[in-house]
Amino acid sequence: MEREHLPGGSGGVWLVQETSGVTRVHRPTGPWTPAVHALLAHLDAQGLDGIPRVHGVDADGWEILDYLPGRTIDPERAGVGDAALAEAASWLRRFHDAVRGFAPGALEWRQGVQRLEAGQVICHNDPGLYNWVVVDDDFAGMIDWDRAGPGYPLDDLAFMCWSSVPLLREIPPADAARRLAIAAQSYGDVTPAELLSAVEARMSLIAARWRDGIERGDPGTLALRDAGIMDRHHRRVEGFSRRRAAIMAALSTAAVPPDSEEAL
Secondary structure, eight states: OEEEEEOOTTTOEEEEEOTTSOEEEEEOOOTTHHHHHHHHHHHHHTTOSSOOOEEEEOTTSOEEEEOOOSBOOOTTTOOOOHHHHHHHHHHHHHHHHHHTTOOOOSEEETTEEEOOOTTOEEEOSOOOGGGEEEETTEEEEEOOOTTOEEEOHHHHHHHHHHHHTTSSSOOOHHHHHHHHHHHHHHHOSOOHHHHHHHHHHHHHHHHHHHHHHHHHTOHHHHHHHHTTHHHHHHHHHHHHHHHHHHHHHHGGGOOOOSOOOOOO
């Protein structure tokens, strides 16, 4: 078998080409893995597109998943066009609709043992651009489900917008407002202003979850801290807070264009 190591997360992943010629992804596991596998099995049974199927565990105890061909994007350096943003927001709504029937009771997720509260579903919790699979310029799927767990659907959409509008970088307020409107319209049942407010709340939730992860000694969270990602995130949240009023003002004139492929 041919193996290729891809860095990232806590230890990275291996791409393994099996003797049959099929390429699979081998990833580290943890106490949360059974819950994530149950989630992915449910979504597969619901016919949701753009997710990896689970193919068991290898001899080293790593999970084996479908390889979704395409590319991921570093949101600090690049972006996607309006069409891909709309596709991703529409996919997120399909995911949330598909997962509403999944009520497994108290399970151990990466954030600890949790059960669903009123209004919650099992969210992806990390739908940033770096976890999108993009083919050509189209959204094709979502990877890295190990941070899935109970949450509110709007929080997932807010996190998606943080990196894909993007709100983590300084862009013209009019562009940020226009792309928030695209995401809100494509997802449905939320206004751009509500979505902007949800982004601010979701960024505070990230900090709280990171603190909890550090206290638990979670290796992925510790890797984020040691790589300086947490400090960069806090600086970006401060910048967003300064820009938020201008973006809110621009929402009053934001319009969704018929087609625009400029990546921001």
